[in-house]
Every structure is written in C-alpha cells, then in structure tokens.
Amino acid sequence: MNPKIIVALDFGREDTAIAFCKKLNPALCRIKVGLELYLATGESIIARLHNMGFGVFLDLKFHDIPNTVAQACKRAAALGVWMINVHALGGRKMMEAAREAIESEASRPLLIGVTILTSMSDEALHQVGVNDTAESAVSRLASLVHQSGLDGVVCSPLEVKNLRQQFNEDFVLVTPGIRTPSDQQNDQVRVLGPKEAIEQGSSYLVIGRPISRADDPGKKLEAINALLV
Ligand code: C5P
Numbered sequence: 001m002n003p004k005i006i007v008a009l010d011f012g013r014e015d016t017a018i019a020f021c022k023k024l025n026p027a028l029c030r031i032k033v034g035l036e037l038y039l040a041t042g043e044s045i046i047a048r049l050h051n052m053g054f055g056v057f058l059d060l061k062f063h064d065i066p067n068t069v070a071q072a073c074k075r076a077a078a079l080g081v082w083m084i085n086v087h088a089l090g091g092r093k094m095m096e097a098a099r100e101a102i103e104s105e106a107s108r109p110l111l112i113g114v115t116i117l118t119s120m121s122d123e124a125l126h127q128v129g130v131n132d133t134a135e136s137a138v139s140r141l142a143s144l145v146h147q148s149g150l151d152g153v154v155c156s157p158l159e160v161k162n163l164r165q166q167f168n169e170d171f172v173l174v175t176p177g178i179r180t181p182s183d184q185q186n187d188q189v190r191v192l193g194p195k196e197a198i199e200q201g202s203s204y205l206v207i208g209r210p211i212s213r214a215d216d217p218g219k220k221l222e223a224i225n226a227l228l229v
Helices: 014-021 035-041 044-051 066-078 092-103 122-127 134-147 157-166 194-200 217-228
Strands: 005-008 029-034 056-062 083-087 110-114 152-154 172-175 204-207
Touching: 005 217, 014 035, 014 044, 029 035, 029 044, 035 044, 035 056, 044 056, 056 066, 066 083, 066 092, 083 092, 092 110, 092 134, 110 134, 110 172, 122 134, 134 152, 134 157, 157 172, 157 194, 194 204, 194 217
Parallel strands: 005 029, 005 204, 029 056, 056 083, 083 110, 110 152, 152 172, 172 204
Antiparallel strands: none
C-alpha cells in the first residue's frame, strides 16, 4: 500500500490534530506534520500518529551548517518517520551530510529537498541574490538535489512536467497546491487538480484545506483518492 495523498495537518494543538486524523483512513493517506504542530507537541504527535497507523512526513525544512543538519536528520530518522526534508539552498555538502547521516538508520526516511519556496516571486529572489527566474532556479536546484543523492524534491504541480523530463520516475516529486474544481483556492495561486498532477508525473500530493475544512474529511479523502485509481 503506497497512498499518493499526504494530508497536511496544519493545526496548532495536539488534541484537535488527533481528533481530525481519527476521521481519516490510514490506508488512503499519510500525514504531514509541520513546524507549528511540531513546536506545539514535540515528538508525542509522531508516536500517536504511528500508533494510529499513519506514515508521517516531518516537514521541518532543515537549513543550517552540514553537521547541524546531519544531526537533526539523524534525530528525525530515529523517530521512524517516512519522509523528512532539507533546503537545497543549504548546498551540496549539507545535503550529502544529511543523506550520509541517515544511511545507517534501520528505517531510513525518504530525504527530500526544498528548491525555491513557492511564496518567492522573481523579485523576492533577486533581493536575496538569486538572479534567475524561479523556474530556472528550481530546475538548477533540483539537479543539485539529485546529484547530492537525495530522493526527490518538493515542487509546484506546474513544475512537474518539466522536472519529469529532467529526472526518471524514481526521483520523488512532492506537490502541494492541489485543488479540484469545486475546492476553494484559498491563498494558493498556481494550482492543479489531483488527477492531472499525478498524470504529469507527481509522486505524492500534499493536500490541506480541501480535506481539513471539508464537512466530511473522511469522505473527501476517499473521493480524491478515487480520482487517482
Ligand atoms: O491547505 P493547502 O492544501 O493549501 O495546504 C498545503 C500544505 O502544503 C500546507 O501545509 C503548506 O504549508 C504546504 N506547502 C505549500 N506550498 C509549498 C510548500 C508547502 O502549500 N510550496
């Protein structure tokens, strides 16, 4: 069983997060725990999700000197999570150190690189010294992630087509920004439907509010999943 959907658990309290997850079938999705929830709960949320049968993507986007990131990845891997991530802008040495640090772990998580945050416009990139368009920076950084031996990248669903031409299907593409036509876009700007994203080569879909704000999250998860099989 390898569900394609990763539900973003964007809650600030453990009890609310767990109550929401009780509505979801762990055979149909994995769960993404980000900074807000992890800072509120610490490791206990991970253990509880594992006990409920969910695979966990610990989305803490590490970015520091190689040794610090390597040690953080080792700690995260020891929690038994399914996926972790680091910023590609930390550079090749940092990413290689991260990979080497988890290589000997009994259950090695997938290690994913974040290229350019989708919140960064071309102008915002120039301000921090990246004199490239976001699109070419993503492609270049994705190559660096690949050369550093990581398992894949987080990217916009609209970048999947290009990246899939660059890398074979073993390279994992994780895409947020997923909406069906009936969903509200919220603050997402460049979105794609779940079926289209998978057809274009996305490996996993990160979906938050379309499921967390649905009247019946369990049914909504089933409905999106049905589009993918
Ligand atoms: O509610 P929604 O489906 O927009 O949630 C998407 C999730 O993916 C959120 O947790 C958001 O922080 C995350 N994300 C994103 N865009 C990125 C990277 C992560 O929306 N480029």
